[in-house]
Amino acid sequence: MGKGYYISRHLATAAMVLAAIALLTIIALSVVYNREKSKNAAKFTNATTSPVPPTQKTSNEPWDKYRLPDTLSPEYYNVTLWPRLVKNANGMYIFTGISGVMFxxxxxxxxxxxxxxxxxxxLFKGHHAKLTGQSGVTAPAIKTTWFQMETQYLVIQLEGKLKPGKSYWLxxxxxxxxxxxxEGFYRSEYxxxxxxKIIAITQMQATYARKAFPCFDEPGMKAVFHITLIHDLETTALSNSQEIKTEKVTIDGTAVTRTIFGPTKKMSTYLIAFVVSDFKYISAKDKKGVLVRIWARKKAIEDGQGNYALKITQPILEFFEKYYNTSYPLSKSDQIALPDFNSGAMENWGLVAYRETALLYDPQTSANGNKQRVVTVVSHELAHMWFGNLVTLKWWNDLWLNEGFASYVEYLGADYAEPxxxxxxxxxxxxxxxxxAVDSLTSSHPLSRKEEEVNTPSEISEMFNTISYSKGAAVLKMLSEFLTEPVFAKGLSNYLKQFAFGSSVYTDLWDHLQKAVDQTPGVKLPYSVHEIMNRWILQMGFPVITIDTRTGNVSQKHFLLEPEAVVDRKSEFNYEWFVPIKWMKKQQVQDQLWLLQKSALHKPMKVSKNEWVLANLHVSGYFRVNYDLGNWERLLSQLESGHQVIPVVNRAQILDDAFNLARASIINITLALRTTKYLLHERKYIPWEAALRNLNYFFQLFDRSEVYGAMQxxxxxxxxxxxxYFGNISSNWTAVPSGHTDQFTQIIALSLACSTGVEGCRELTRNWFKKWMQNPHNNVIHPNLRSTVYCNAIAAGGAEEWNFGWQMFQKATVAAEAVKLRSALACTKVPWLLNRYLEYTMNPEKIRKQDATSTIGYIASNIIGQSLAWDFVRANWDYFFKMYGTGSFSFSRLISDITYRFCTPFELSQLKRFQKDNAETGFGSGTRALQQAIEKTTAKIKWLAENKEPVHQWFLSESA
Incomplete structure (x- = not known):
């Protein structure tokens, strides 16, 4: 047990008293619920019916601030909950509970x-709580209590003072x-x-534990939790720790099961979880005796959909134990697939929750990509068991450290499981x-923000974004690369040991990494870890490194898609970074260099006319690279004459850097387009995927103009x-390649060939789909290719094909198959079908709430559906904001999706009008996404004015 976990004699005594009270509480439960049943059924008609203070005016009072004061520290909770899985007399599903917290x-x-x-x-004697002292301490009487709605507090004013060092029970x-x-403690139906079937499940992150029981709901306020669940006889209850007692009891004449769980480790409220369901599970124990269970719907388990997750969980746990040099902190690892879950997954300690698509894999109907998603998401969540759960951020402004780290090491764990x-x-x-893509906008933000900038639930939810996850991962990967992986892992291990069962800030990690550097001979840095990394996390953006191979000069500049845009946020570092540059000359790997100022001369980078320089080797750094024109020409020549000489990830880098440098008007657009010419010879997935993403951006810009035909x-x-090539090696598309990423490239080949009209492609997909329609019980389409085939066939067809797809979607018992169909239904070219489909997103009986915003995004990606989706969301903005605006992590994605195609002055004016018209309602966690949409549209308008004609001419000349 780590140093951060310590209980004094005083607290140990208090714990014993608490345990006694807990037992008495549980024993008395039937009496409590019997008394409260009639009372609550009558009065529970809205969210909160309790009295509020005389005035709700904003003030400097503690209850008007979103952060808890530093006066109290929770130690233990006793929580008993009873979810009712049938409606009460008022037609509502409710849960009742009793909770005690010792602080x-x-x-x-x-x-x-x-x-x-x-x-x-x-109410107890007119108040919302009871307060007692521990270990002979007398608690002051409660003077008054009320709910402060805006800040979501139960406020308890006392007639006397609480004494420092003393413990109390609320x-x-x-x-x-x-x-x-x-959100919080909620129900799912399937x-x-x-x-x-009705099940009761939880999602506490970030600010929803308070919807399940009163608690000190901040990540740094860790405590030990004693959980008891009362539930129907035919159901099973799960929580963070293992059940220690399950018994049948009768409450008010009703036979129920009471499940008591062992005390948790010291942990944050947002990691608490409980589930009541009739799910089944499969299980195994690892080498150290840790129980691993995969839970899901009965049919999903019976069909073997949990087998792959069980297979890879054990090696991933084994990898992270070695990587962190710290044993898995718990005795069990439950993972559960849920029909309704807003996030992809949630790292609840000991009871990880997933969408079905992120945990279940059916070899008969799931694609190779579904399998990869399972291993990466499982790896991500298990990485959190240490980094995030064992050691937790003190406040949400440092969310990037949790999520960025897990997003980085998920690939390491997945690589170990699938080498x-x-x-x-x-x-x-x-x-x-x-x-x-996001960090090149002026509306981006630093990885780590000031605490005072992240207060409200909406502001916290907004932190769950691409910057926190993906930039966090990229920057930490760069750090690991220049420190070397052994040094990085050593510092990380020491950090986890010091702060185990506690909380920290990002500078604590820098301290331990610096110690690891100091203790490792041969590892030298130009500056301390703090000085290097603060430039990457305390200022937004990243640099473009320009290398002039004629002189050897190397320089850096803040990269912005709109170079003339004004960055509102000041930076103490003046948008300069300490940049580690790995590079090669021709085919020779060179020593790493550091760029520590705006510009510096590095003579080895001066090369002859028949040599080329490639920087950011293996894409280890978080920066883009530009060269003088001569070096660009030599790299293009090398790609066309022998692209294998350049590492595969750097081929993707060259494509992506070139297109984005052109979008920022740093290089000519025709130079970027020329990087795609060598693709005639490319067979690897990563370069093709990078090219396709950039070309898809062009599709969005030009599919309504005369450029589109030449581009096609x-x-x-x-x-x-x-x-x-794939037709040949797959026996005319009757098989799939053996290589994992080759299967992804095959999908690109089919998708792009059909969308551009390559002979035989569309006929192939239509015939496959037609055979399936003729025999719905025998789907001959390979799971890897289904998304492409479904989309193309439904796009080429009409109501008959759409209705068949809808019927198959409704009947789908494998979540991954349902997602493929749900996406493909948005491909139709029939407007009335798309409008009907949009209406379905407001009906949870047709489209689950967790899928509503992504379904609208699918429709918006269709050239015909884009304007329909935009009008639909605007017309129903109040509904979508109420349902998803303040808490859903997917809400910002909705705004990005429906505005993705915008590139005209009229569309920009619509965006600004939308912003103005809904200012009173607000945009919640999508506020920044709306700002980014305006910025992106503005940049595209300017870029098109300058580049549309050259692009058109280039495509005309090259397609001849």
Missing amino acids: TCVKKTDLILIHSNKLNLT YTEFTGELADDL MEDGEK TWDMKDQTILYDLQRAF AYLKKQVKPLFE
Whole structure:
């Protein structure tokens, strides 16, 4: 057990008293619920019916601030919850609960603030809570209590002062709605064997534990939790720790099961989890006896959909134990696949929750990409068991450290579980290039923000974005590269040991990494870890490094897609970075150099006319690279004459850098377009995927203009050899390649060939789909190719094809198959079908709430559906904001998706009008996404004015 976990004799005594109280509480539960049942059923008609203070005016009072004061520190919770999985007399699903928290007074105070949101608390002598002292301490009487709605507090004013160093027990009883809002303690519904099933599940991150029970709901406020769940006899209850007692009891004449769980480790409220369901599981124990269980719907488990997750969980846990040099902190690892879950997954300690698509894999119907998603998401969540759960951020302004770290090492864990998949190389696609796209905007933000900038639930939710995840991963990968992996892992291990079961800030990690550097001979840095890394995390953006091979001069500049844009945010570092540059000359790897100022002369980079320089070797750094024109020409020549000489990830880098440098008007657009000419000979996935993403951007810009035809003709010529290659090696598309990433390239070949009209492609997809329509019970389409085939066939067809796809979607029992169909249904070219589909997103019986925003995004990606989706969201903005605006992590993505195609002055004016018209309602966690949409549209308008004609002419000349 780590140094951060310490209990004094005083607290140990208090714990014993608490345990006694817990047992008495549980024993008395039937009496409590019997009394409260009739009372709550009558009065529970809205979120909170309790009294509020006489005035709600903003003030400097503690209850008007979003951060808890530093006067109290929670130590233990006792929480008993009883979710009702049938409607009550008022037609509502509810849960009832009792909760006690023992806290220690840190500073003298006569005020208790504890988070509580949408809970209806029982009154004790006119107050919402009871307060008692521990170990003979007398607690002051409660003077008054109320709910502060804006800041989500239960406010308790006392007649006397709490004493520093003394411990107290706060007790509440409450009722809450078991809603279907995907937040806090909520319900999920699904059909199985024609029967509607209800389950009770949780999502506490970031600020939803307070919707389940009153608590000190901040990540740094760690405590030990004693959880008891009361549930129907035919159901099973799960929580963070293992059950220690399960018994049948009768409460108010109703036979139920009571499951008592062992005390958790010291942990944050946002990691608490409970599930009540009739799910089944498969299990195994690892070499150290840790119990691993995969839970899911009965049919999913019976069909073997959990087998792959069980297979890879054990090696991933084994990898992270070695990597962190720290044993897995718990005795069990439950992972559960949920029908309704707003996030992809959630790292609840000991009970990790997933969307079904992120945990379940069916070899018969799931694609290779679905399998990769399972291993990467499982690896990401298990990485959190140490980094995030064992050691937790003190406040949400440092969320990037949790999520960026897990996003980086997920590839390491996945690579260990699947060593032949080249997982480490894929970080360039799924993190680095994704981060670049956002961080090149003036509306970006630093990785680490000031605490005072992140307060409200919406502001916290907004931190769950591409910068925190993907830029965090890219920057930490760069750090690991220049420190070397052994030094990075050593510092990390020491950091985890010091702060185990506690919380930290990012500078604590820098301290331990610096110590590891100091203790390792041969590792030298130009500056300290603090000085180097603060430039990457305390200022937004990243540099473009320009290398002039004629002189050897190397320089840096803040990269912005709109070079003339004014950056509002000041930087103490003046947008300069300490940049580690790995590079090669011709085919010779050179010594790493550091660029420590705006510009410096590095003579080895001066080369002759028949040599070329390639910087950011293996894409280890978080920066783009530009060269003098001569070096660009030599790199292009090398790509066309022998592209294999250049590492595969650097081929993707060259493509992506060139296109984005051209979008920023740093190089000529025709130079960027020329990087795609060598693709005639390329067969690897990562370069093709990088090219396709940039070309898709062109599709969005030009598919409504005269440029589109010439562009289609050029891309048809480029992809035809790839299409023919895979036709040959797959026996005319009847098999799939054996290589993992080759299967992804095959999908690109089919998709791009069909979209550009390569002969035989569209006929192939239509025939496959037609055969399936003729025999719905025998889908002959390979799972890898289904997304492409479904989309093309539905796009080419009409109502008959769409309705068939909808029927198959409704019948799908594998979540991954349902996603493919849900996406493909948005491909139709029939406007009324798209409008009907949009309406379905507001009906949870047709499209689950967790899928509503992504479905609208799919429709918006369709050239016909884009304007329909834009009008639909605007017309129903109040609804979408109410449902998703303040908490959903996917809400910002909705705004990005419906505005992705915008590139005209009229569309820009619509965006600004939308911003103005809805200013009163607000944009919640999508505020920054709207700012980014305006900035992107402005940049595209300017770029098109300057580049549309040259692009058109280039495509015309090259497609001939």
